[in-house]
Amino acid sequence: MIKNLFLVFCTVGLFVAAIQREQKNNSFSASTQLLADSVDVETGLALDPNFMIVKAQCTGCHSPKLILQHRFTRDEWLSKIRWMQRNHKLWDLGQTEKTVLDYLAKHYAPNQAAYSRREPLRNVKWYKLEE
Ligand code: HEC
Structure with a gap:
């Protein structure tokens, strides 16, 4: 039982x-x-209407992680592109250069965190621990 x-x-x-x-x-x-x-599951890049152009122009030689790891202003992104063109055989992006820069400046600007975290605490009231 x-x-x-x-x-x-x-x-x-x-x-x-x-x-x-x-x-x-x-x-x-x-x-x-x-x-x-x-976010695109395959590359980790932000999804927006310009995503496909950026994927085509920027993920052929190296991992998209190189983009994801960095935060630059528009001018700094442009100088990275020029640097790759000078040293690493990156081609002339032609008309897509503006689109690529718009996308990079929008999603990977200096004020954007590489990963999300909570906002800093505000109005914290500290108190003394008693012994
Ligand atoms: C023709 C090949 C090629 C293409 C296409 C390419 N890159 Fe690169 N990129 C490189 C090479 C080579 C490096 C250096 C990699 C290393 O240091 O290991 C690099 C490095 C980088 C870095 C790191 C820079 C640093 O300061 O460390 C970033 C960011 C980057 N690429 C972004 C992009 C973006 C955005 C695009 C699209 C416009 C792009 N790449 C397209 C070849 C390329």
Whole structure:
């Protein structure tokens, strides 16, 4: 009798654990979806109408991570492009140069964090710990 009761408890327990796991998995896929809406999953580059042009011009020679790791002003991005053209056989970007610069200045400017974190705390009230 007690043995049977034990078995019933175990079965119910497993069942509840399975449901909880299912719910966890669902929230995980929801957050990946959110990420996929703003960032290209393959390259990690920000998605906007100019993304494809930037992907075509800027990911042929090196990992897009080289872009993601940096924050530059528009002028600094331009000088990086000139530097690659002088030293690393980057081609003339032609009419797409303006588009590429618009995109880089919009998404990878100095004031943009490389990863998201919370805002700094404001109006913090400090107090002395008593000994
Ligand atoms: C023809 C090949 C080529 C293409 C296309 C190219 N790059 Fe580069 N890029 C390089 C090379 C080579 C380096 C140096 C890599 C290293 O140091 O390991 C580099 C380095 C960089 C760096 C790092 C600069 C630094 O100061 O360390 C950034 C940022 C960068 N590229 C951005 C871009 C962007 C934006 C584009 C699109 C306009 C682009 N690259 C297209 C060849 C290229």
